[in-house]
Amino acid sequence: EAQVTQNPRYLITVTGKKLTVTCSQNMNHEYMSWYRQDPGLGLRQIYYSMNVEVTDKGDVPEGYKVSRKEKRNFPLILESPSPNQTSLYFCASSFQPGLNYEQYFGPGTRLTVT
């Protein structure tokens, strides 16, 4: 089954404790992206990746890091989480050429930072 998986689905952590949210897709997509969803703000793009070893900032990259060492994986790293990073996070992927392809979204990771 074609899908985007994220782990963990739920995470409660404390300020300053480094964490990683994993994202994996099995569709051989070149393009992958991370978003955060906050009430009244919709989805805001954090980082995206056009292909292996190619990443770029989205609209709200501060406090986040990403890496793309393999085509299927695109982990999101919070090196020192803060309460304002409490949010619902989505990973997405799509075929890259022309980027007129729709994105496939993972189920989401609900992060709470206390």
Next chain:
Amino acid sequence: AQSVAQPEDQVNVAEGNPLTVKCTYSVSGNPYLFWYVQYPNRGLQFLLKYITGDNLVKGSYGFEAEFNKSQTSFHLKKPSALVSDSALYFCAVRGGSNDYKLSFGAGTTVTVRA
């Protein structure tokens, strides 16, 4: 900078009545426009897209959308709403083939009453 506006936070309709969810956009190039739907506790699902061609595009679950370049709008429509259409709807825009960022609106919650 590109942006998307969904002027209505909520839309309430009776089952069987027409449903319209409004979206306006701002981009510097030719827009690539998308609608996504999010059901409770789920990731986003693709509904339809406009890249080029016919201004009226048809998508999943009986939804359609009309691209209007002069009004910079891409309203989502369904002739006869179902209770199962109750969900959160997002409009998104990409500013042409050289723009790799996807910008989302804040979302519109649709409630269809029986």
